[in-house]
Amino acid sequence: MTKTFGTWTVAVLAAVAMGLSGCGSDSGSARTSGAKDEKAGDSSPKGKDSRGRPATGRAGTSNGVEKLPATEIAEKASEALRSADSVRLLAKGANLRMDRAGNCAGTVTFQPGSPSRLIRKGEKIWLKPEDSYWATKQGKAVRAKVPGAEGKYFAGTKSSLALGLPSLMCDANPLRQDLFSKVGKWTKDGLVTLGGRKAVVLRGTTAEGASAAFFIATEGKPLPVKVESERSSKGSPQGGQATFRLTDYDEPVTVTPPGDSIDVSKVESLFIS
Structure with missing residues (x-):
């Protein structure tokens, strides 16, 4: 199961927690308009948060950032991101709500198959495997060792060998990463419409050689609503593309530990085999 964990962990963390190095399996150009991302699992009305409110501030209220030089836009967006209390991260293989305190759920x-549920509160981690997992050789071995395990959460900590990698998904918290400091040589690349709302596109490069595009809201707070990165694969095993969306800023993150769970240490040897 650890080998499976690594696939999506790399895709998301490369973009968020590892300096936008762009290691992942997203398809398509790094200049996509965002139409594909609308299918990433966000059930909120377009341009709204989960309570039906504008996702980045008052709808229709221009913040004027598109008129500023690229570097100033990046500074204002960075400041807005640092002031946010929570966010929802949508990426290929991930739909997670996170807050500045480190709570995480999604x-x-x-x-392939139904998604796994992931909960983190402090150092504690809970993971409920997807339904298709239980039909695998490993899933059957877990059921044999712990009858009744199917449908329950596994519980552990960040230091757990089995749950440590999944918990890194929650460490890829853009509220706790200084994303903008990792990119330089900013340029503006016009306006686009995402979910019915305007965003100005900023492009830059990182010290690691990745190209990055930040889509900054031009209404309400100038928050990043989408980030794309692309890194050439020439001479590097970390080439590829990564895309993620940021929405539902400042929405409460409800973390409710499951009442019935299985200590992952009972089956950890099977997880890491």
């Missing part, structure tokens, strides 16, 4: 998809 779904991650490690292999």
Whole structure:
């Protein structure tokens, strides 16, 4: 199961927690308009948060950032991101709500099939494997060792060998990463419409050689609503593309530990085999 964890972990963390190095399996150009991302699992009305409110501030209220030089836009967006209390991250294989305190809840998809549920509160981690997992050789071995395990959460900590990698998905918290400091040589690349709302596109490069595009809201707070990165694969095993959306800023993150769970240490040897 650890090998499966690594696929999506790399895709998301490369973009968020590892300096936008762009290691992942997203398809398509790094200049996509965002139409594909609308299918990433966000059930909120377009341009709204989960309570039906404008996702980045008052709808229709221009913040004027598109008129500023690229570097100033990046500074204002960075400041707005640092002031946010929570965010929802949508990426290929991940749909997670996170807050500045480190709470995290949502779904991650490690292999084709239904998504797994992931919860983190402090150092504690809970993971409920996707339904298709239980039909695998490893899933059957877990059920044999712990009858009744199917449908329950596994519980552990960040230091757990089995749950440590999934917990890194929650460490890829853009509220706790200084994303803008990792990119330089900013340029503006016009306006686009995402979910019915305007965003100005900023492009830059990182010290690691990745190209990055930040889509900054031009209404309400100038928050990043989408990030794309692309890194050439020439001479590097970390080439590829990564895309993620940021929405539902400042929405409460509800973390409710499951009442019935299985200590992952009972089956950890099977997880890491």
